[in-house]
Amino acid sequence: MNSTSRAAAPLVREPRHAPVAHLIRGGVIEGVHYGSVVVLGADGTAAFQLGDAEAAFYPRSALKPLQAVAMARAGLPLEGELLSLAAASHSGEERHLAGARRILELAGLTEDDLRNVPDLPFDPAVRDTWVREGRPPSRLAQNCSGKHAAMLYTCGLNGWSLDDYLDPAHPLQQAVAQTVEELTGQPVAQVTVDGCGAPLFAVSLHGLARAAARITTAAAGTAEARVADAMREHAEMASGSGRDVAELMRVVPGLLAKDGFEGVQVAALPDGRAVAVKIADGANRARVPVAAAALARAGVDPALLTGFAGEPLLGGGEPVGCVRPADALSPAPLTACA
Template identity: 80%
Template sequence: MTYAASIAAAPLIREPLHAPVAQLVRGGVVEGIHYGSVVVLAADGGVDLQIGDIEAAFHPRSALKPVQAVAMLRAGLPLDGELLSLAAASHSGEERHLAGTRRILELAGVTEDDLRNVPDLPYDPVVRDVWIREGRLPSRLAQNCSGKHAAMLMTARLNGWSLDDYLDPVHPLQQAIAEIVEDLTGQAIARVTVDGCGAPLFSVSLHGLARAAARITTAPAGTPEARVADAMREHAEMASGSGRDVAALMRAVPGLLTKDGFEGVQMAALPDGRAVAVKIADGADRARGPVAAAALVRAGVDPALLAEFGSVPLLGGGAVVGGLRPARVLDPLSG
């Protein structure tokens, strides 16, 4: 394995000093304000823009999944294409996602019963409603992280590691993932806890998450990093879902890699190393997309490509009476 030349100290665990990043405007009056933090990296890795607190320890949640997928490839996982994209996915629970996860389990020689993620209903509300109408119960397969968990089982099986405890932070698989998290973020992990799906969750900084995104998109062709980026960009719906904003964003911006995470997290990076990372303090998903789009404009992406992602309409009596928009500090003209 090739690791970063130097790993910085772990970010401090503190209350983040977030700043206003989005406004909810109704009838010309600011009705609500979302706080958060944003970092924009230049192609050379320098910080072009920082808002709020980009150095405090935080939980990247599922935005870290591409890094976890890189780690599994480095440990010998032989997936590519749709199945690799699914291994880095927070999927919507569509039939393509369930079928893909079953295929990974089959390749690993294990079954759904070997998964240790929590049973859940499909993430997409339309898919979930159909699931419920059909009388189907929560399942590990339908839970949005099942592709990652299936890939973890496959990686463990290929390396001769135990399967029952593959989510234990001291398991060789999770130790290998932790090493790559530190390698790609360029900093030591501040704390290890448990993500919603049951997998270890590694706390880094928002700055570190943006660095990892840039490392993945700038890696040479054929490397584990490049394989993950290629798979997610070419099969964006497998990494999320047919109705998800991150899939639409990757289709709209050539070469863009992006991944969202619960609690208002998103990272994105371009092939030249420009990267952004966003954390919405209150976890509001409605603010995540517009703020990430504004950050990408600040990174130099053509605003015309991002027009549909820049705001969320607000309805009153069935008519549009306002919307959620990024704060002025994210306006490119603000300096």
Template identity: 85%
Template structure:
């Protein structure tokens, strides 16, 4: 039986996305990014919505804090940087690989127990170094290895089988689905497979924002608070050096933020204010400027967000434009970034 506090699954439909960012060159709108945005106040009320915040979608890696909470609720004893790594889309730096090895060692396991796909490091500079050194793709280097190592550790602690830990019917994945529904407040609409091979649960953008707010407002010492504290205190373990999501958590006191593939971003403050963003075309260049503008609409001091306007558009090697959130998010004139 589902709890009465869990709503029906969001509808699976073509999302009714709307413009969320302009690509401006020399004061002229050159392009347009569609997407959806939701801003929640501290009481959970929707204060701003653009596009379709209720359609089913895949949060991709933005759901990792929820997965980590589920594992901690199931007994995962990790803290600090290793718990942050369990919720990470890491860059493949040596500290990330070493951390994943440490989690496996605590579980008495080896790299070959991992079932995520082998890959090169996510960070371009780290990946280039691997190529120069002739290193092959590995499961540890893949950006979800911390999550997978933590999944295996959780399984060993509960006596659950290891070989099929990625099967949606496995006790671990059933536990994660239950917590995803608890924190988002809605049933899962669809289960698919994420890029790393783990089950991927479809919820709504609104539900994703609710889940982030539930995590950041939880009482100290709870699984939710432990995950939030670990990610905020060790932001580079949840991402990597130079990553925008880590910089955003450092810039805004108390902010928990997690990005996801295909233009997804969620962020929440300790008082429950939260934003969630989906860029329809998956464009990374629009994700952070739109998120920063949404956080400003949530009441975050805009002075803390000045470094998150996105990369400038270049002409002849010089800045000639920018990616500017739509006026519902940022009322500045189009010529402001010309």
């Protein structure tokens, strides 16, 4: 499919998920995580699919690189750390808050102009510190504040209204929707509101993987390449210290990766190989090893991925099992399971 062709909108239906991960305790399958996985080859074709990669679903924060591309196309001049933050689900560390403040300063605005929901920092350790210090939830600490600050900056540069920048009919959100449809290659199936208050567009898992591939294979200097470069070069601004998605981008050369709430993961390599994952029950403990297994399916050296095989299951404080990708996805697990 070329960049101008479009598939039909994905169907809104109950996804036909399949088992993608097993909880193994003492050699017995204790539980099963269902979900869907798609792996694209460098030529854009689906090299592997498990579950339902074609039903409509909400990518949640995995959509942020596409939103950042739309803003860059609309004139957002940010680069480097600040552009990475514009595509971030950040942890609420001081550098993230400082970056969001800087974007607002460039726009001549303040935290009061943000319309995302006030929240405590996403990172548990940072959040605990805030609670101990008696700091209240704030719009700046909420994990999407970089994106919202960049949205306001983009609106100001284009002379668009600020108070209603989250309205799906607003010129900014119309530009985002157009970019989502172009990069995914399909019409948006449904529009709702994400947790932060921004419009959220339903596409297919296949479409999300296709969009990531188009971002990483775009020509140098394009909005897509600027976003990809910023996120890869400043992975901890796009997420946070110790976050698995940042570590993935550090250990896999050229990888662009973004996670999303409810068990979503997308990742793409510079040659167009891409993966997208949705865990049906939203479990992060399954998202990480399933995404790693999908990347191995895409041809990433398994030796680079052993650190993403999943957290052990404990019994009496000792490892007695693990969360392991289902055999249909990964017949040869990245690590042994007790």
